[in-house]
Amino acid sequence: MKVTIKDIAKAVGVNVSTVSRALNGKPGVSDELRGKITQIADQMGYSPDMTATGLKKGKTKIIGVLIPDIANPFFAQIVRGMEKVFRPVGYHLLLCSTDEDPEHEEENLKTLLRQRVEGILAAPVDSGGNKVFYTRVLENGIPLVFFDRIVPDIETSYVITDNEAGIRELVEYLHKNGHESLGVITLRSRSFTGRVRLNGTLKVCKELGITIKDGWILDGKSGQEGAYEAARRLFSFEERPTALLVQNNLMMLGVMKAMKDLRLKVPDDISVVCFDDSYWNQIFDPPITCVAQEPEQMGLVAATLLLDKIMHNGKNSKTILKAHFIERESVAKI
Amino acid sequence: MKVTIKDIAKAVGVNVSTVSRALNGKPGVSDELRGKITQIADQMGYSPDMTATGLKKGKTKIIGVLIPDIANPFFAQIVRGMEKVFRPVGYHLLLCSTDEDPEHEEENLKTLLRQRVEGILAAPVDSGGNKVFYTRVLENGIPLVFFDRIVPDIETSYVITDNEAGIRELVEYLHKNGHESLGVITLRSRSFTGRVRLNGTLKVCKELGITIKDGWILDGKSGQEGAYEAARRLFSFEERPTALLVQNNLMMLGVMKAMKDLRLKVPDDISVVCFDDSYWNQIFDPPITCVAQEPEQMGLVAATLLLDKIMHNGKNSKTILKAHFIERESVAKI
DNA sequence: TGGGGTTTCGCAAACGAATGCGTTTCACGT
């Protein structure tokens, strides 16, 4: 059924080692014989068994990718960037979704180790508890690059965006336009990114004297539904901030939905800004002012860093991407 | 560095075969010894080498997934559905993007064969030329399931949505609301889905007596930019249809962008309906009437079909998913 | 024609885990 190197050897009448050398372009086999072998090989439909090759060479040509959720366009675009780097060099991506569940994360890391991936690209689960397993990855000598988030105390390459700076731009922009009160729809509170963005928000608001009343910080749970609920709650208060900061792309959808349901208009009833710029931000009515991360770029950089580690044993390198401020029409001048 | 079954054997003082049996829960090992072995094994940080196991058993626990573009939310959600099926049974997904390029497709299929994946889930490239390689996949005894699209003449399981029925619902709805002229932003003309949806559109229009003038069928090239250009071209004509049918989700973005730039209002200036329902359709102003596919469901079904083939040697099975009509507010009554 | 050097190729040993089969151990029944 499956044609192996041995079958070819038999067919051509040479030894398997010769076939191997011929097919791998190694010296020590005459051009004539090499031609004959390659010809017969693909005539027989031979395709090398990577499980055998991997066993022998210790190279599987597989990269493990750990992400929270592939259905989130942000991460999907990151993965796309990674593919652009790895496909040309013959590597492929083994995809693992964690769903922000540390158990899934642990389980996935284990299988990645088992599969003998040549490297791991990971956006660690936000609670950040799996330090043990990431160190085990490094102990096993498997190159590791974090993206979007990091695990404190794990010494390896990473690429993240400058969340504080992004937040700062948003808040300062609001302040410049006369806003002195702010509501926030936050990510899940335990999350790394969530903490960073929230702390950044609070810090800048304090600096600028922007007031955030109790109850104006609402847990959007990182997703569309959570943000919808949070936004409805916020809009039910009698006293509202003049501006709203939504901390990621998916939650922006929930907020818009809530406003639509409540027939609230941006920016007349409230101004809105948002972290991330997914497909929809520029199409909304009005288009949403935001800071844009560059997910594809992030994937590209992370992949390049990892590839460098794999091929040239590259040193650790920490990249911090800038978030680009995009002014649109969702903020009122006061 | 890497601890193997042999190291454990040495450490415990038994034979490798005993370790193997103990770790795999096979009979022939005393409970006492088994306990000792497992304990020492994970104390030494042992993790089985799947390249070796795979070679021996011919099972890699890897599924190959072939998709056009992971950054398209439609496909990302499909993949998510697949994961839900495969993760619980210990399989993982090897992701390959084709970018609708037959060469990439061919290349990817080859690597999937090399990697000895246990099954392949594929949304074939639309031009549909790679019949040869898919038959080779089947010849090698690798279970194959198509989703979203099929390759004619390849006899295997698939799951697609009923494009004709979906199109029919959209067009009939327009007709019911008094529309008698229609513009179409089409997918790339060579694509399977593109042909099916366009032919369906033409057929139903003919039935209902809806006129589509020359030039009202515009190639949106399946993507946002292409649709933007196409829409602008359409709106530059002096004579316009009263309604516009956009043939997929991404193109809807381009169309909306074009309308925003031209300050055209839906549905006052033109009515719009669309195939697919991504995140944004319900948030637009006005929300877009459409037929929704269920990508996650599609992934789920495809994965289940494949798993059945892998585990129980299941027979071929063809599933056709219904597209659900969702009435919103983007169509004017005339 | 012969010696030295270079190709060209075959042989066999790995790689890590799984397993059929053969061997040992041990407990129990007589």
Added chain:
DNA sequence: ACGTGAAACGCATTCGTTTGCGAAACCCCA
């Protein structure tokens, strides 16, 4: 004390491929 059967374990082989080493064949030039 001996025999019996089952349970526990070891040995050696297997998977498909790569690779170091050695043997043979070839070439060039004296």
